[in-house]
Amino acid sequence: MQKNANVVIIGGGIIGCSVAYELAIRGVKDIVVIEKNYLSSGATGRCGAGVRQQWGTETNAILARDSVKRFEGMNEELEYDKDIEFKQGGYLMVSYTPEEWNQYKKNVAVQHSLGIPTKMITPQEALEIVPHLNLNGLIGATFCQSDGHANPFHVVDAYYKAAKRLGVKFETYTTVTGITLEKGKVTSVQTTRGDINTSLVINACGYAAGTICKMVDFDLPLYPQRHQALVTEPVEPCQGPMVISLHYRLYCQQTPHGSFIMGVGDPNEPKDFNINSSWEFLEDVARQATTVLPLLKNLRVVRQWSGLYDMSPDANPILDKVPGAEGMWVAAGFSGHGFMVAPQTAVLLVQKILEQECFMPIERFSLNRFSGGNLVLESAVV
Amino acid sequence: MQSKETIVCRCEDITLDEIKTLIEQGYRTIDEIKRVIRAGMGPCQGRTCRMLIAQELAKYYKVPVGEVLMPTFRPTVKPVKLGTFARGE
The missing domain is CATH 3.50.50.60 (FAD/NAD(P)-binding domain)
Structure with a gap:
């Protein structure tokens, strides 16, 4: 060396x-x-591999907005011999509580001021984007088509x-x-x-x-905070966007490979460097995912893992x-x-x-x- | 052995030739190879290809197979439906 x-x-x-x-x-x-x-x-x-511009603070929204432009041209810019698999299927952020919906409205105002084309849509419009979405209790959703996924x-x-x-x-x-x-x-x-x-x-x-x-x-x-995720067997493309529910603590997307990647945040996760996988996570994420996206109950889990968020105050x-x-x-x-x-x-x-x-x-x-x-x-x- | 026709990872259709190319490019462990080419990420979770890739790494680096770093063995042991977990079974 x-x-x-x-x-x-x-x-x-x-x-x-x-x-x-x-x-x-x-x-x-x-x-x-x-x-x-x-x-x-x-x-x-x-990580969950998502790339979104739908943030609540201006700083995150600017960094994400400008980074999306870089991801769009990354294979060429970096002259990559493979593919970073950047798929812009959008992010659908679904809202099941009035408080959440109010927060989304504020976030969208920030995004619009920065030129991020997020749309506020009705449950029926959300269903047209993700046909297997559970409409029960859904108030509305925000959708930004240029959000997406890249292979980390x-x-x-x-x-x-x-x-x-x-x-x-x-x-x-x-x-x-x-x-x-x-x-x-x-x-x-x-x-x-x-x-x-x-x-x-x-x-x-x-x-x-x-x-x-x-x-x-x-x-x-x-401080470190463990977050767990899982991946399923691959199936034919059936879900364009990443679906996020802050209420159900869930994110869930289908990758270009066909598999679904999903995770839930655990509010009781201790501050610790532990990165073991737990069976409690499997039950928790399965319940949340099959509540928001019921069709997924038929998908088989092939692997779970965990990683650490580096949380700042x-x-x-x-x-x-x-x-x-x-x-x-x-x-x-x-x-x-x-x-x-x-x-x-x-x-x-x-x-x-x-x-x-x-x-x-x-x-x-x-x-x-x-x-x-x-x-x-x-x-x-x- | 015809390395272009020999399948090492049956879940993801990865050939021996592809594995050897990555090793020659400097990817040093099963974990690194898995992440760039998906070998071992399919439904069997590397049961077949893990040791075959370990053998190729051992040959290339002239070390015993036992010294090749193993990836983490993660749940689930076999594919299980999300609905089964959701019901708490």
Whole structure:
């Protein structure tokens, strides 16, 4: 492994790989990405794979809106030899309570102000989009056709290959064990396969970002939260959009491969690094899914898994310098929606690091929002 | 053996040739191969292909098959209908 680097990126998920690419394409040389397992082995490869613009906060909506444009042209932009499987079947967000419907109205107003073409539709119109939807108690739905799904493994693979062609080095199965500071400045990163001298470190480890920050005595306000998902056998295409019900805590979509991927959020999930699968989840998600989409009762489950959300106090990402460690940045706290906003989040962070003009204000993602009481709570998280 | 005609993963129709190509490209474990090409993601969950891919990795890296990293063995053991779980059976 090389002894020196201009930049060391810790974490080989969607954030680490896209940041590596955006730095390299802007002419930065000698970049190393350190990953403790294999690329996309953490939260990225375990995520629900949805890409939506229907958010309640302006920041998430802008990042998602602009990232959708990147996903649309990603195979060509990154000259990928496979397919990132970006399918724009839309997101149908169904509402079963008046409170939820009021929140959706507010969210849609934010989306419209940013040019996101979400439609508010009646239950009957929703049924035309998803014929197997349960109308019982349904008040209405919001629908945005350009939302969709992309394959996280292939998106990471595409960024990895493009970055590698630009000279970025990837060191997998390598764990960071320490970070050395001299007079408050980063000077080197220690790993299980040797040390690398560097003055710039980007911490993109998702739920493990807190562990890395502790190495420089900074307490990052993140906590891990397990989320489980399952996948069914593939069947003929019958569901265009991702269906989301915040009331039933459910998301459910059919992938281009034909299988259905679904998950539910568990409000009682403890703050813990546990990523085992549980049988309770299978019963919970099966009940919610067959309530909202009754036809799915005939589908067979082939596999379940779990991953960790890196939850920040307001469910929005942290893109900032690490206090007390000059030369170290953190990009974490994506709270379950990092994959879909990654393409433009990487651009924003890299613009800031290279002291270029940022395409949107990055201050909204700063650490001091937590001490200043300036939280921007995201309401639309499953 | 005709590697272009030899099916390694029967659920997802993956040939020996495709597996060997990925290994030569630098995909180092069963987990990595599974994620780019879906080998082992079908209804049998890798019962057939897991060990065949392990053998190819062992040959390429000249290590005993026992040293090849295994992917996580996840529920369910066999495919079960969502309706069965919903009824709590």
